[in-house]
Every structure is written in structure tokens, then in C-alpha cells.
Amino acid sequence: MKIIMFKLTDEEYKELEERARREGYVLINDFIRSLIFSSPQNSQINQFDLSNQIVSRLEKKIQDMINPFTSQIEDIKGKIANLTERVETLEDKIGARESPKDSEPKKVKKDLGNISKSLTASNREGTKKTAMDVLREQGAIFESELKLNNPDAFFDKLEKHGAIIIATDSERIAVDQNFMEEFKKKISEIHTSDELEAQKYLTKQEYKLFQKLKQNSLMYFDATTKSWKLLVS
Incomplete structure (x- = not known):
């Protein structure tokens, strides 16, 4: 095991101790280790994942809001198509009843x-x-x-x-x-x-x-x- 040592002033140590406490660390050593191994690249990746999660959740909420209206629109389209078909059928029946042999x-x-x-x-x-x-x-x-x-x-x-x-x-x-x-x-x-x-x-x-x-x-x-x-x- 390797040991790294560095000196801090009383004020620097006090500030480091307060930051460790705010971050939830009991031992300052653990806090220092986390600072060393948490690279900016990993932080960016975590932020990117978090953004994706937020976007996905928003998309899901929006889709959940749209789905009921989409269903109603499709239902209306189906009814219109059905009515159109019935009207065309009635027109055909009426046309068939008309006799072209009627005299003037x-x-x-x-x-x-x-x-x-x-x-x-x-x-x-x-x-x-x-x-x-x-x-x-x-x-x-x-x-x-x-x-x-x-x-x-x-x-x-x-x-x-x-x-x-x-x-x-x-x-x-x-x-x-x-x-x-x-x-x-x-x-x-x-x-x-x-x-x-x-x-x-x-x-x-x-x-x-x-x-x-x-x-x-x-x-x-x-x-x-x-x-x-x-x-x-």
C-alpha cells in the first residue's frame, strides 16, 4: 500500500473537514479519496445519464397525455368512414330504384x-x-x-x-x-x-x-x- 502525505494549514484542514461533513463523510480520508477518483469525465457521463433519464420521463408523460386523444381521433375516423360507407350504400340503392324507362x-x-x-x-x-x-x-x-x-x-x-x-x-x-x-x-x-x-x-x-x-x-x-x-x- 502506498501512502501519500501533504501538509495543510489549520484553516485549510478546517475547511476540508467541513466539506467532508457536508458531503456525508465521517472520515476525511474517505472524502479525499472520493475527490481524487471522481474524474471530470465521470461527472460528465453521470450528468449525461441524468439528462437522458429526465428527457425519457418527460417523453413518457407527454405520450401518456396524448394517447387518450389519439384513441379518440382514431375512433372518430372510424365512425366517419362507417358513415361514408353507409351513405354510398344508400345512394347505390336509391340509384337502383330509379327506372330509366320512365317516359316523358x-x-x-x-x-x-x-x-x-x-x-x-x-x-x-x-x-x-x-x-x-x-x-x-x-x-x-x-x-x-x-x-x-x-x-x-x-x-x-x-x-x-x-x-x-x-x-x-x-x-x-x-x-x-x-x-x-x-x-x-x-x-x-x-x-x-x-x-x-x-x-x-x-x-x-x-x-x-x-x-x-x-x-x-x-x-x-x-x-x-x-x-x-x-x-x-
Whole structure:
């Protein structure tokens, strides 16, 4: 066994003794030995291991916090996929039920049934009203107020039977010829641009047509002649 000896002042020895006591050593010799054999490299390694342990613990805590949300997200994804599949299945079933053999007259007949209750109800004599019958009663039929499967065929059919079809940017309007003649006559007698005043000269259906035509720039008030100009025949 080798012996190493060195001299210390009283103050140095007292300081060394206090440090040994703070570090938990009973014998100063053991404390000195620990100082000699604890190299900076070993200290750095221990600090590196400690840092890794801290990082690993933090990662584990974060992962534990994320896992429940990840599970919920996956569950939601599964439900969305299931709903998408069910919707596609329903669409396929609906498409399969549609018959490509339906004839145009049947579609027109169905459209006629959606105009109003008067088209589906029979009168006391057992005669069903046609679309032209309803048009003559109402004077004007507005596409925006109907639910039609085939609007083109519906308005073509009315036009073939003598109805006046007015095409606007937003909809088509079917007008009975007699109704239109009466409408033109009343319009020619209105000499004010005040719509509320003009409304007094018109029926409810005539005023509705008046508003539709004005909104779509198919009728305007001429300030020079003080009369309303209609841009449809």
C-alpha cells in the first residue's frame, strides 16, 4: 500500500473537514479519496445519464397525455368512414330504384301534380284540372313557387297550349294571355313611379307579376312619358 502525505494549514484542514461533513463523510480520508477518483469525465457521463433519464420521463408523460386523444381521433375516423360507407350504400340503392324507362309524359304528369292542390283534386263532376286550367284561374304561375322534376317539359307544355312564357335570370313565369292583356291595360293607366301607389290599381297576382318584371329589368318607369314600359310581348 502506498501512502501519500501533504501538509495543510489549520484553516485549510478546517475547511476540508467541513466539506467532508457536508458531503456525508465521517472520515476525511474517505472524502479525499472520493475527490481524487471522481474524474471530470465521470461527472460528465453521470450528468449525461441524468439528462437522458429526465428527457425519457418527460417523453413518457407527454405520450401518456396524448394517447387518450389519439384513441379518440382514431375512433372518430372510424365512425366517419362507417358513415361514408353507409351513405354510398344508400345512394347505390336509391340509384337502383330509379327506372330509366320512365317516359316523358309520365314525368310531365307528375310535375303537373305538384303545381297546387287544385291539380290533384277532382271536382264534383270527376274531372281533373289541367295545368292550363290552373293557369287561367291564377293568371300567372311562377317557377320559384313550384316543385318540378322536369321544369323544361312543364313550361314547354304550357307554351304549346298558348301560355306566354317569360324567362328571367332567376326563373320562368307562365302567364295566361287574357291575364296579360288585362295587366297591360292596367299598367298603361298608372302614371306614378311609386310602387305602393301602383299597387292600388292591381290585384295581388298582378302586383306579384309587376314586382317580378321590375326586379328583372323587364319593366321600367319612363319619367318623360310618366308611364310604365313593358319589355315583354
